[in-house]
Amino acid sequence: xxxxxxxxxxxxxxDDSDINLEAEDLTATERANIVKLVGDWEExxxxxxxxxxxxxxxxxxxxxxxxxxxxxxxxFTVSFGNARTREACVQSAIKVxxxxxxxxxxxxxxxxxxxxxxxxDKNGNLxxxxxxxxxxxxxxxxxxxxxxxxxxxxxxxxxxxLRLLQATIKNSNQxxxxxxxxxxx
Numbered sequence: 001x002x003x004x005x006x007x008x009x010x011x012x013x014x015d016d017s018d019i020n021l022e023a024e025d026l027t028a029t030e031r032a033n034i035v036k037l038v039g040d041w042e043e044x045x046x047x048x049x050x051x052x053x054x055x056x057x058x059x060x061x062x063x064x065x066x067x068x069x070x071x072x073x074x075x076f077t078v079s080f081g082n083a084r085t086r087e088a089c090v091q092s093a094i095k096v097x098x099x100x101x102x103x104x105x106x107x108x109x110x111x112x113x114x115x116x117x118x119x120x121d122k123n124g125n126l127x128x129x130x131x132x133x134x135x136x137x138x139x140x141x142x143x144x145x146x147x148x149x150x151x152x153x154x155x156x157x158x159x160x161x162l163r164l165l166q167a168t169i170k171n172s173n174q175x176x177x178x179x180x181x182x183x184x185x
Contacts, residue, residue, distance in 0.1 A: 070166045076155075083159055093155035097148050109147050112140040 069075060073084040081092030100110050115138060119131040138154045140146050146154075 067169065070162055075162055086156065086159060089159040090152050090156055093152040094148065097151045109145040112138065112144045112146060
C-alpha cells in the first residue's frame with residue numbers, strides 16, 4: 001500500500017504504520033512530482049577562502065556593504081519606512097499597504113499587479129524572474145489579490161529572514177573570534 005496522504009479520519013496520532021514514505025517504494029513519476037512540488041532552487045555559491053589573504057578587496061567591500069544594509073534602520077528602503085524592529089516593520093508595511101491601496105479600486109485588498117510594477121525594468125518590460133520572486137514573497141490568493149494581513153505577514157517574513165541572517169553572521173563572527181583566541185594561546 002503506497003499511502004502518501006493518510007485520511008483525516010485516522011485517530012491514532014502516533015501510529016504511522018499506514019504511512020509509507022520510503023523513497024524506494026515511489027514510482028519515478030511520483031518522485032518527479034515531488035521534485036516539481038518542492039520547486040526549483042539553486043544552491044548558493046559558497047566561496048572557500050583558505051586564508052584571510054585569499055579574499056579579494058571586492059569580496060571584503062561587498063561583505064561590508066551587505067552587513068551595513070542588514071543593520072540599516074531602512075533595509076527595505078526609506079520609502080518603505082523604519083524596519084529596525086519587528087513592530088516597526090509591521091507598522092511600515094501597514095502604511096505602505098495603505099499607500100498602494102489608494103491607487104486601486106478595491107477597498108480591502110490590492111491586486112498583485114500593483115506590486116508587480118516593481119518587477120519592471122527601465123523600459124517597462126516585465127522581469128519574469130523578479131516577478132516570480134515577488135509572487136513567492138507575497139503569495140497572492142487565487143484571484144491575484146493581497147489582503148492587508150497577507151501583505152504584512154509577507155513583509156514580516158522577509159524581515160525575520162534578514163534578522164536571522166544578521167544573527168547568524170554575528171554568531172559566526174563570535175565563534176571565529178573565540179577559535180582564534182584559543183589558537184593564539
